[in-house]
Amino acid sequence: MKAVKGKFFSRGVHLQGRKSLSETQAVETLEGVTEVAIALSQHIGKPALPVVEVGQAVKRGQLIAKADGFISANVHASIAGIVKAVEQRPDGKGGKSTYVVIERAETDETDFMPPLENPTAEEIVERVAAAGIVGMGGAGFPTNVKLMPRSKVDTLVLNGAECEPYLTCDHRLMVEQTEKIVRGAKYVATALGIEKIVIGIEVNKPDAIALFEQTDLDVCALKKQYPMGSEKHLIYCATGRKVPLGKLPADAGVIVQNVGTVLAVCEAVEEGKPLIERVVTVSGTGIEQPRNLLCPVGAPLSALAEQCGGVKEDAVKYVAGGPMTGNALVGLTSYVSKTSSGYLFLSAKETNTYEPTPCINCGKCADVCPMSLMPMQTEFYTNAGDYQKADVYGGVLSCIECGACTYICPARRPLAQAIKTAKAELRKSK
Ligand code: SF4
Ligand code: SF4
Incomplete structure (x- = not known):
C-alpha cells in the first residue's frame, strides 16, 4: 500500500463523534424477524415493478421486483416465506411507500445466482445490476449505472470516512470484512478498466486504517471534519482533484463507492448473493444497548430495538440515519432498506429542543x-415562497x-x- 497524504x-x-456507544460492538445478526416489508423504492430512480403475487412462496434471494428502466434497481426477498401483501405502508417520515410483505416460512431456502470466476468487466456490471446493488452510503444510486461513466475515469475512491456522529456500521465492516472490501473494490476497478484505488478513512478509526495499510490499496487518513464523507470533499482530500459545480465525480476522473457497497459487490460476484441484508448501527443514549446489527432488508425497526434491549423511557426523538442528514421518525414504524445506515434513539440532552428565534x-x-452557499438567503426566500430567488x-x-x-x-x-423544501419545489417546477 501507499500512504496518501x-x-x-x-x-x-467539527462535531462530537459519539461513536464510542457502538464502535467496539462487533456486528451481530438480527434474530427473530418473522415478517419483512421490502420497499419497491429504495434507490434513486423509478420504483421497481413487483413480479410476485400475494400467496406466492419465495426463497431468500429470489427476485421480487424488477428494475423499471435504466435508473432503477432490482429488489429481492431477504427471507424465505410467503408473500402476504403488496401494499402501501407508512414510510415513517409522514409519507407512504409500496412494500412487498413476506411472512417467514419454516424452511430457509435460498435462490442465489451462480458465483462468477475471473469475471470480465461486462459480467461484473451485469451481476451488480442483477443483484440490485445501490449506493449504501445513503444516496441509493444504482451502482451498475455508476460503473458505466460517460467520462474517462482513472481512480476509484472508497468512502470509509463515516463522518456522521453515532454511525459506526462502516467502521465495523472495515475492521471485520477488510479482505472482502478489498476484493469488491478490485471487481469495481476491473469493471471500470482502472487500477488505482484509494480508500479514505477518518483518523478516528485507527484500527481500520492499520488493517488497510496491510493491503495493496492506497490509504488516505482523513482529518476528522464534517462533511468529509461528501463525495466532492472526499475526492478533493484523497486525490487533490476538484469537481466543478454542477459536474459529476467522473468529470474529475474519479468514481466514489462506499465500503459497504463494494462489500456487496464482492458477495454478488463470489457468492451470487443479491443485496438483501446490511449492517445497521442502532445507537443513542435512548436505547438500552447500542449495537451494530446485520439485518435483512425490510426488517421492522421494532425488531432492531428489541434486540438492543428496548427503547428507554427518556428517548424523545427517533432518527433514521445520522443526526446531521437523517430523518426524524414517527414512532417505530420504519423498515430497514438498502440505504439504512443507522437508527438513533436520542434523549433530551442529545437533541435541539429550542424554538427558532429571528x-x-x-x-x-x-x-x-x-x-x-448563503443558507440564510435560501431560508428567507423559501419562507416567502420565492424559490427562484432562493436559488x-x-x-x-x-x-x-x-x-x-x-x-x-x-x-x-x-x-x-x-433548502430541501426549495429544492423539491424547484425540481417540481422543472
Ligand atoms: S447550505 Fe447548509 S446544508 Fe447546504 S451545503 Fe451548505 S451547510 Fe450544507
Ligand atoms: S446568519 Fe445564519 S447562522 Fe446567523 S442567525 Fe442567521 S441563519 Fe442563523
Missing part, C-alpha cells in the same frame, strides 16, 4: 457551508444537504429543511 477543505464543522445576520451558516441568492441546487448550517446557527433556524 490527505488534503483539507476549508469550512465545515436570524441575527451573524453569517455563521455561510462561514461553515462547505459549498460556499439565485442561496444556491439551492448546489446544496449537498449536509446540515452544517442548521447545526451552527445560534438562532436554531431550520435552514437545511428550508
Whole structure:
C-alpha cells in the first residue's frame, strides 16, 4: 500500500463523534424477524415493478421486483416465506411507500445466482445490476449505472470516512470484512478498466486504517471534519482533484463507492448473493444497548430495538440515519432498506429542543457551508415562497444537504429543511 497524504477543505464543522456507544460492538445478526416489508423504492430512480403475487412462496434471494428502466434497481426477498401483501405502508417520515410483505416460512431456502470466476468487466456490471446493488452510503444510486461513466475515469475512491456522529456500521465492516472490501473494490476497478484505488478513512478509526495499510490499496487518513464523507470533499482530500459545480465525480476522473457497497459487490460476484441484508448501527443514549446489527432488508425497526434491549423511557426523538442528514421518525414504524445506515434513539440532552428565534445576520451558516452557499438567503426566500430567488441568492441546487448550517446557527433556524423544501419545489417546477 501507499500512504496518501490527505488534503483539507476549508469550512465545515467539527462535531462530537459519539461513536464510542457502538464502535467496539462487533456486528451481530438480527434474530427473530418473522415478517419483512421490502420497499419497491429504495434507490434513486423509478420504483421497481413487483413480479410476485400475494400467496406466492419465495426463497431468500429470489427476485421480487424488477428494475423499471435504466435508473432503477432490482429488489429481492431477504427471507424465505410467503408473500402476504403488496401494499402501501407508512414510510415513517409522514409519507407512504409500496412494500412487498413476506411472512417467514419454516424452511430457509435460498435462490442465489451462480458465483462468477475471473469475471470480465461486462459480467461484473451485469451481476451488480442483477443483484440490485445501490449506493449504501445513503444516496441509493444504482451502482451498475455508476460503473458505466460517460467520462474517462482513472481512480476509484472508497468512502470509509463515516463522518456522521453515532454511525459506526462502516467502521465495523472495515475492521471485520477488510479482505472482502478489498476484493469488491478490485471487481469495481476491473469493471471500470482502472487500477488505482484509494480508500479514505477518518483518523478516528485507527484500527481500520492499520488493517488497510496491510493491503495493496492506497490509504488516505482523513482529518476528522464534517462533511468529509461528501463525495466532492472526499475526492478533493484523497486525490487533490476538484469537481466543478454542477459536474459529476467522473468529470474529475474519479468514481466514489462506499465500503459497504463494494462489500456487496464482492458477495454478488463470489457468492451470487443479491443485496438483501446490511449492517445497521442502532445507537443513542435512548436505547438500552447500542449495537451494530446485520439485518435483512425490510426488517421492522421494532425488531432492531428489541434486540438492543428496548427503547428507554427518556428517548424523545427517533432518527433514521445520522443526526446531521437523517430523518426524524414517527414512532417505530420504519423498515430497514438498502440505504439504512443507522437508527438513533436520542434523549433530551442529545437533541435541539429550542424554538427558532429571528436570524441575527451573524453569517455563521455561510462561514461553515462547505459549498460556499448563503443558507440564510435560501431560508428567507423559501419562507416567502420565492424559490427562484432562493436559488439565485442561496444556491439551492448546489446544496449537498449536509446540515452544517442548521447545526451552527445560534438562532436554531431550520435552514437545511428550508433548502430541501426549495429544492423539491424547484425540481417540481422543472
Ligand atoms: S447550505 Fe447546504 S451545503 Fe451548505 S451547510 Fe447548509 S446544508 Fe450544507
Ligand atoms: S447562522 Fe442563523 S442567525 Fe446567523 S446568519 Fe445564519 S441563519 Fe442567521
